[in-house]
Amino acid sequence: MPELPEVETIRRGLGKFIISHRLISTEILCEKSFIGTPIVGKVKAIRRFGKALVIDLNNCQSLMIHLRMTGQLIFDSTQNTDRYAAGHPSDNFTSTLPNKQTRVILHFDNGTLYFNDQRKFGFVKSITTKDIEKDSFIKKLAPEPWDIKLEDFYEKLQRHKNSPIKTVILDQTIICGLGNIYADESLFMSNIHPMRKAGTLTKTEANILLNMADKAMNIAIASGGSTMKDYVKADGTRGDYLDKFAQVFNRTGKPCVVCGTKIEKIKVAGRGTHICPHCQQLPQSKFQPSAELSSEINLSPHKGASKNA
DNA sequence: CTAGGATCCTGTCAGC
């Protein structure tokens, strides 16, 4: 489920294997999955831009890798039996490679890096290092939650005031790094219903949402995202890595960790969305005249979140 | 400009 925490996990984990090692050759098993011309050279650094990974070589060339929905990176060491696997969890993590889903194979002087991708949405792209920031995807990326200024975020919510808040936070040009899982998790942690129109959030709520997005992703990064270690239990059975940190995602029908209400799955802008119907309520659906009006009247019996900021 | 839906592709799973 390559969202930011997983890509960051890969960046850190893969670095231990390939930094200062040489990329020797490339096998392209699916034309669509490799953009540009294969390159060779010694790995200098691995960087991350949102959900994109960039491997810099020492000759001013780089590989940009985006896993999209189902991409995986699996490194097999030739020196020992070590395997490092991360990305979209599947049995590929433990099976023999290459297999049917292997799209690109990168040969290093100390092992083999497999790029697997069931749905072929992801890609590996060769690019001159200095042009990374000019890449059409990377140049549009918004800052990550911990770098966003509340004022800027709030202003963007106003610009997309009629869109559901979930759609807005999935937009990488507004806030970078959230995918379907962490969008649901962040909204749950903020007690905000995903269908709320972005323009109805108060500045206080926007601030909470930023903080929760930060928190959700940092918890996930700290716990290592979806690595092989977490996916495969000690006894070899398949584990559910989501159990570690998901409070609503994929927990349809299970009790809310806060109030015990059953988690529901709904659809927001075409994406499966998980909510606790008790903790995340839409502000009064039918009986209020309009969203504009109800945001002016402070309906909350608690201390106002509306006055000055 | 924004908002919404279709689309890229393959695999899996529920229902008949």
Add this chain to the structure above:
DNA sequence: TGCTGACAGGATCCTA
């Protein structure tokens, strides 16, 4: 068992 349709962690492109 075999078929069909819905759906899947992302992002872009097209339409209104």
